[in-house]
Amino acid sequence: MTESENFYQNIFTSLIDGVLVISADLKIIKGNLAAEEMFQRSGGSFEGELLSELFPDQPGVMEKARQSIATGTAYHHLEGIGHRKSNDACFPTNLTFSPITNDADQSTVGVILIQDTTLIKELQETSRQTEHLSTLSVLTIGMAHEIRNPLSGIRGSAQLLLKDLEGSEQREYMEIIIAEVDRINRLVTRMMNLTQPASVDFKPTNIHQVLEEILVFEKETLERKKGKFIQTYDPSLPSIEGNEDELKQMFLNLVKNAVEASPEGGQVRIVTQFSSNYALRKALETSSTHGIVVEIIDSGPGMTDAALKNLFTPFFTTKKRGTGLGMVVSLKIIENHSGKIKVTSERNVGTVVQVFLPVNRK
Numbered sequence: 083m084t085e086s087e088n089f090y091q092n093i094f095t096s097l098i099d100g101v102l103v104i105s106a107d108l109k110i111i112k113g114n115l116a117a118e119e120m121f122q123r124s125g126g127s128f129e130g131e132l133l134s135e136l137f138p139d140q141p142g143v144m145e146k147a148r149q150s151i152a153t154g155t156a157y158h159h160l161e162g163i164g165h166r167k168s169n170d171a172c173f174p175t176n177l178t179f180s181p182i183t184n185d186a187d188q189s190t191v192g193v194i195l196i197q198d199t200t201l202i203k204e205l206q207e208t209s210r211q212t213e214h215l216s217t218l219s220v221l222t223i224g225m226a227h228e229i230r231n232p233l234s235g236i237r238g239s240a241q242l243l244l245k246d247l248e249g250s251e252q253r254e255y256m257e258i259i260i261a262e263v264d265r266i267n268r269l270v271t272r273m274m275n276l277t278q279p280a281s282v283d284f285k286p287t288n289i290h291q292v293l294e295e296i297l298v299f300e301k302e303t304l305e306r307k308k309g310k311f312i313q314t315y316d317p318s319l320p321s322i323e324g325n326e327d328e329l330k331q332m333f334l335n336l337v338k339n340a341v342e343a344s345p346e347g348g349q350v351r352i353v354t355q356f357s358s359n360y361a362l363r364k365a366l367e368t369s370s371t372h373g374i375v376v377e378i379i380d381s382g383p384g385m386t387d388a389a390l391k392n393l394f395t396p397f398f399t400t401k402k403r404g405t406g407l408g409m410v411v412s413l414k415i416i417e418n419h420s421g422k423i424k425v426t427s428e429r430n431v432g433t434v435v436q437v438f439l440p441v442n443r444k
């Protein structure tokens with residue numbers, strides 16, 4: 083191989099998108115490493131196979147591939163469903179067809195660029211769930227969330243004291259406390275219907291510092307259950323453009339949920355790392371060349387499908403004292419930071435919450 087051939091071979095191998103070279107009769111001539119990974123194939127096993135094996139029952143895709151080579155036209159952003167033979171699984175893809183022309187200006191082969199859009203689709207799904215919320219501001223619902231927590235404590239204690247004051251004159255005062263607490267509660271609920279612009283006060287923020295500060299708050303609760311935090315931080319992460327208070331509030335909500343879900347002796351893992359995934363970059367719709375991901379992993383009971391579906395529905399809670407606003411507030415903050423959240427949960431194994439944040443905002 084000459085040096086320049088070697089150079090092109092390297093590019094072909096290292097591309098993070100899948101690339102397939104196909105012949106005019108829609109057989110695969112070659113696939114790169116990313117394509118092999120996407121379809122879970124070993125090296126070279128594509129060769130000679132029909133394109134329709136990878137994209138079965140999709141005459142539209144085949145037609146575009148054929149047309150592209152026959153007419154020398156490129157087609158961008160077609161949706162296709164990739165099929166993995168090994169486990170009979172399907173995944174969504176975004177396809178670009180480009181013909182390759184020879185010296186005589188004829189095209190006999192074509193190139194298909196394949197992007198696995200599974201992650202983009204999943205992240206879009208999360209955002210879609212709260213589209214109706216877009217008018218509610220982070221500040222208002224955030225405040226409501228923070229006010230309601232102590233209120234339920236005050237009300238509960240007052241209720242208990244009320245029992246002890248049976249027949250006493252002071253009973254009346256206690257009843258006033260309860261009535262007033264109820265009033266604030268209603269007020270806060272109404273406040274949530276107000277709109278306020280999202281925060282614009284963004285500064286370079288050290289994500290590890292944010293995490294460490296909130297872990298202090300939750301450490302004791304976790305230790306009471308004989309559990310502990312395990313931090314795995316990538317020290318080379320850059321600071322991100324963010325609002326420190328909002329980020330703290332968001333991570334506190336997520337860590338709190340993980341701690342609350344933790345069984346006796348359970349560990350809560352906090353992992354930070356770079357995320358240079360192309361699909362993600364597109365999903366974040368940012369010009370930022372890279373993003374970071376913070377993962378909060380618990381070993382709790384996980385969630386039912388129904389709970390997972392309603393996770394971002396305001397007031398959805400399975401907890402006695404819960405407001406069901408923690409996740410909604412968190413999502414709004416993440417969106418305010420042009421980020422994305424992904425939650426995966428397995429019954430009796432635990433829950434993984436991934437927060438993707440761009441390093442620079444758009």
Ligand SMILES: Nc1ncnc2c1ncn2[C@@H]1O[C@H](COP(=O)(O)OP(=O)(O)OP(=O)(O)O)[C@@H](O)[C@H]1O
Pocket residue numbers: 227335339340343380382383384385389393398399400401403404405406407408409410433
């Ligand atoms: N890590 C987790 N493991 C299991 N279930 C979870 C987890 N995180 C959230 N949930 C489920 O999602 C629901 C909604 O969570 P959210 O944080 O919005 O409200 P909450 O925790 O119930 O109330 P609050 O945050 O006001 O204390 C929870 O009640 C719980 O059922």
Ligand SMILES: [Mg+2]
Pocket residue numbers: 335338339408409
């Ligand atoms: Mg919560």
